[in-house]
Amino acid sequence: MQKLNFSDYSFRFKNSENKVSVFDEIRKKFIVLTPEEWVRIHVVQYLIQEKSYPKSLINVEKLIKISTISKRYDIVVYQPNGEIFLLIECKKPDVIINQLVFDQIARYNLTLKAKYLMVTNGLNHYFCQMDFEQERYVFLKDIPDYELQN
Template sequence: MQQLNFPSYNFRFKNSENKVSIFDDIRKKFIILTPEEWVRQHTVQFLLQEKKYPKSYINVEKLIKINDINKRYDAVVFHPNGELFLLIECKAPDIKITQNTFDQIARYNLKLKAQYLMVTNGLNHYFCQMDFEKEQYVFLNELPAFSNSQITK
């Protein structure tokens, strides 16, 4: 798999029926390794190891309904009270992040109401904080780490 713009992490792999799978620490199972999954797994490790978000607050690939259409978010981080702290959209490294990508995560966030957004293709990472009053997002240089964030509100 392609080298990404993340620190190096140790992953567990298995090969079955000529398909490589990667172990997902959140879902606690092996997932077929696609380019997007490679980015998602790096993102999860980034949240756990660099930002120190507790594993129990992270959720990966769940179904949501947007305008009666089933969609799937890539990953989220919750507050202990169940409110959404961070919504993450992962793309494969060969997918350029465009305004359409931000429109997609913004549509999801109209329903989910996360405080922060992260969009990544593994090579480029974008972090935003929501301003719900002005109905816009403000770009940040990085996500808040667990210890100095408001995640424990």
């Protein structure tokens, strides 16, 4: 797989039926390794190892209802009180992060109401803080560490 713009993390792999899978610590199972999954698994390690977010507050690939349509978010991080703190949209490395990607995460966030957003293709990362009063997002250099958000 392609080298991404993250630190080097160690992963558990297995090969079954000519498909490589990687172990997801959050879902506690092996997931077929696709380019988008490669990005997602790196983001999870970034949250745990570099930002100190507890695994128990991270959720990966769950269904949400946007109006009457079912969609699947990539990663959310909860606050201890159950509110969603951070919503992350992962794309495979060859997907250009453009306005359409930001529109997608914004639509998801109308329902989820996360305070922070992250959009990444593994090479380029964008971090935003929501300003719900002004109905806009403010770009940041990074998301807060877990200790700083409490």
